[in-house]
Amino acid sequence: MPVPVILDCDPGHDDAFAILLAAAHPSVDLLAITTVAGNQSVEKTTLNARRVCEAAGIRGVPIAAGAAGPLHGRSEGVQLLAENIHGGSGLDGPDWRPTFGAGEPAVPQDPRDALALLVDTLTGHPAPVTLVPTGPLTNIATLLLAYPRLTARIERIVLMGGSAERGNTTPAAEFNILCDPEAADIVFGCGVPVTMFGLNATHQVRATPEVVARLAALGTPLSRLCVELLTYFASTYREVYGFDAPPLHDPLTVAHLIDPSLVSLVRAAVRVELTGTWTRGATVVDLDGVTGLAPNAEIGMEVDAGGFWDLIVEAVRVLGGAPERP
Numbered sequence: 001m002p003v004p005v006i007l008d009c010d011p012g013h014d015d016a017f018a019i020l021l022a023a024a025h026p027s028v029d030l031l032a033i034t035t036v037a038g039n040q041s042v043e044k045t046t047l048n049a050r051r052v053c054e055a056a057g058i059r060g061v062p063i064a065a066g067a068a069g070p071l072h073g074r075s076e077g078v079q080l081l082a083e084n085i086h087g088g089s090g091l092d093g094p095d096w097r098p099t100f101g102a103g104e105p106a107v108p109q110d111p112r113d114a115l116a117l118l119v120d121t122l123t124g125h126p127a128p129v130t131l132v133p134t135g136p137l138t139n140i141a142t143l144l145l146a147y148p149r150l151t152a153r154i155e156r157i158v159l160m161g162g163s164a165e166r167g168n169t170t171p172a173a174e175f176n177i178l179c180d181p182e183a184a185d186i187v188f189g190c191g192v193p194v195t196m197f198g199l200n201a202t203h204q205v206r207a208t209p210e211v212v213a214r215l216a217a218l219g220t221p222l223s224r225l226c227v228e229l230l231t232y233f234a235s236t237y238r239e240v241y242g243f244d245a246p247p248l249h250d251p252l253t254v255a256h257l258i259d260p261s262l263v264s265l266v267r268a269a270v271r272v273e274l275t276g277t278w279t280r281g282a283t284v285v286d287l288d289g290v291t292g293l294a295p296n297a298e299i300g301m302e303v304d305a306g307g308f309w310d311l312i313v314e315a316v317r318v319l320g321g322a323p324e325r326p
């Protein structure tokens with residue numbers, strides 16, 4: 001039976017690939033997509049989710065817009081959009097006009113908000129559903145606060161965020177967690193099984209020129225789009241972090257659901273730093289068990305990057321993509 005999934009995301013180049021993988025693979029039943037402000041404003045991330053679905057020929061998956069900002073408002077001095085990585089649109093790189101002409105994607109925005117779509121999907125599905133957040137955790141924390149009993153309808157939470165090592169937005173904090181540390185604290189403490197794929201794992205999946213060449217060789221409209229996305233993503237990661245090739249963080253969550261052998265996991269206690277002068281938003285991961293705290297999450301560690309990229313290339317091949325409009 002495929003794993004029923006709700007993807008909560010902020011596309012975002014790597015989020016876009018999480019959508020593609022979740023929609024393409026028969027082991028995943030993508031029930032809904034909810035969006036959140038993160039890499040860009042929620043208006044832009046929602047438009048981008050629709051763009052990706054339109055371009056990939058993904059139809060019938062409801063897409064609803066969620067939180068426009070963190071639970072408790074903006075923290076002073078904290079960068080809340082990743083424009084330096086994902087560009088002014090959140091999905092810079094491709095010229096989207098050949099896909100949509102002058103207009104908007106035909107894939108609609110659901111009239112419900114993300115919270116309503118989450119509730120309807122969780123209560124309407126016959127089995128508990130896996131939540132896959134790949135952006136700031138505001139929507140998921142809002143759900144947990146408003147409907148605590150719905151934790152019974154959540155199988156697990158498999159998220160991209162945090163790090164068992166360093167951060168990427170501050171020396172200590174990863175972007176998704178830093179955007180809304182209080183929301184992350186609620187998610188890690190909610191009692192539902194949490195699996196965290198942080199930077200220590202996702203930095204092992206780099207979109208090297210060899211990977212990009214494999215995608216280009218598919219020669220489909222969607223593969224061309226993916227190459228354009230990755231080319232832009234590579235340029236910003238080179239400029240901002242000096243990386244030779246950019247890490248494709250978010251789809252590691254979905255890849256784990258498809259093939260759990262791709263990433264090794266260890267159980268550990270995780271706490272989110274809420275008050276540190278220099279460390280707010282850090283995920284403090286007790287890998288050595290020195291705190292005496294009970295483990296509350298599984299942590300992704302060693303990744304089979306080759307197996308991961310095989311899944312991504314196959315997903316892009318299977319989807320093929322909508323024909324470009326004249």
Ligand code: BDR
Nearest residue numbers: 012014082134175176249
């Ligand atoms: C995370 O931040 C975002 O920029 C990416 O989409 C990913 O979810 C990596 O820190």
Ligand code: CA
Nearest residue numbers: 012015134135
């Ligand atoms: Ca993301």
